[in-house]
Amino acid sequence: MATTDPSKYKLNHSMIRVKDPKRSVQFYEHLGMKLINKLENPDAKFDLYFLAYDSPKAVSHGNHWTDREGIVELTHNYGTENDPDYKVANGNEEPARGFGHLCISVDNLQAACQRIEEAGYRFQKKLSDGRMRHVAFALDPDGYWVEVIGQKKLEETESIKETDPATYRLNHTMIRVKDAETSLKFYQEVMGMRLLRESPHDTFSLYFLGYGPEASEAPDGVNPLARYEGLLELTWNHGTEKDADFKYHDGNSQPQGFGHICLSVDDLDAACQRFEEKGVQWKKRLTDGRMKNIAFVLDPDGYWIEVVQNEKLKTRANW
Structure with a gap:
């Protein structure tokens, strides 16, 4: 039976939706990041851009994108860059604070x-x-x-x-x-995770x-x-x-902005089995839908946590 070791997990990336990928990629590149991967989904009309620090001085220099921490994923839904009314929720303004x-x-x-x-x-x-x-x-x-x-x-x-x-x-x-x-x-x-500082x-x-x-x-x-x-x-x-009525905005209900954080794990099937045994609330199990290489767990506030395989530790997907 496959096993999983949470100490080998990584907080791989954080996803935010963007209006114009050219402007956003340019900004994060100005901050010193590099586009390390792009996943195009023309059928579903969205593209994903993964940026990370990748110089020889970077912690994860040269690693496969799933074998890293500190990535930002930019999600672009086709057409938003030409829509004058499109605006993301940045998470710091009511009614979408989170x-x-x-x-x-x-x-x-x-x-x-x-x-x-x-x-x-x-x-x-x-x-x-x-x-x-x-x-x-x-x-x-x-x-x-x-x-x-x-x-x-x-x-x-x-x-x-x-x-x-x-x-x-x-x-x-x-x-x-x-x-x-x-x-x-x-x-x-x-x-x-470990509590490193309070x-x-x-x-x-x-x-x-x-x-x-x-x-x-x-x-x-x-x-x-x-x-x-x-x-x-x-x-x-x-x-x-x-406050029984108090709730933060998860970024995925309207108005949208932030999407999720993502963990890469040592064994995706075993990790998801462990989460199941821990009684997590699922947004998407591995077996749901067409995409069998990702799952989504919900945290106590309803934020989405994507779970993917660390491809350095075990090959699963052809990303």
């Missing part, structure tokens, strides 16, 4: 933000805005938020004008959750989970997870768990 942002970590925070601004891209929050001077939020062409954090202390880089996008990481994906206790139990006990605040708490090792000590003022890729950040606004 998904929050992607995050990149960079070698030089000040220089990286200046480089993004000089390319003509907008910011939701610049480094100089507000009290938090160690974080910025750039806006991609569809208005999705992309957090920018530093891998070093600000004082170490403020006099340096250069930045090397080859050293960047797609650090994490943030989603809001209604009940932290329920979500943490799900992602740890069912999905096999950051409590007065009215909200942040939880960083992933499949990586425990974070080593970092200099004061530096996030010890900043050089990781493929983390999941859960944001819990205190009190939402007490």
Whole structure:
């Protein structure tokens, strides 16, 4: 009987829908990412673009796309680029709050933000805005938020004008959750992730989970997870768990935007059997529909989690 080891899973990618793939690919390439795969589906009238950090300095340089963490998948439905009324929901505005942002970590925070601004891209929050001077939020062409954090202390880089996008990481994906206790139990006990860092605040708490090792000590003022890729950040606004009517938007009901996160696993059939035994709620089992190489699990808030085979560990699909 096939077995599965959750410690071998990877948080492979996060999917967002885009209006114009040319503009979106150009933006993420400006952030230093590379188009590592494209899956065309002309019959169903959509294409998928997979971008990741792939320089020799990247964590997953040269790996098969299923054997990585920190990928962004752009989904383009044909014709949206010519529809003046088409607009994605970025997840940060009512009534579609749920998904929050992607995050990149960079070698030089000040220089990286200046480089993004000089390319003509907008910011939701610049480094100089507000009290938090160690974080910025750039806006991609569809208005999705992309957090920018530093891998070093600000004082170490403020006099340096250069930045090397080859050293960047797609650090994490943030989603809001209604009940932290329920979500943490799900992602740890069912999905096999580890809680790597907890950051409590007065009215909200942040939880960083992933499949990586425990974070080593970092200099004061530096996030010890900043050089990781493929983390999941859960944001819990205190009190939402007490409101029976409260619900976050999953990104797949209208208005659409964020689609899913995706795990690549060591043995797809065995992993799905394990999920079944854990009592998960399915959006799509492996046996449902025509696509037999993917499954979708629902997390406690209804976010979709795609599950695919890590093709380095076991060949299954001809992606």
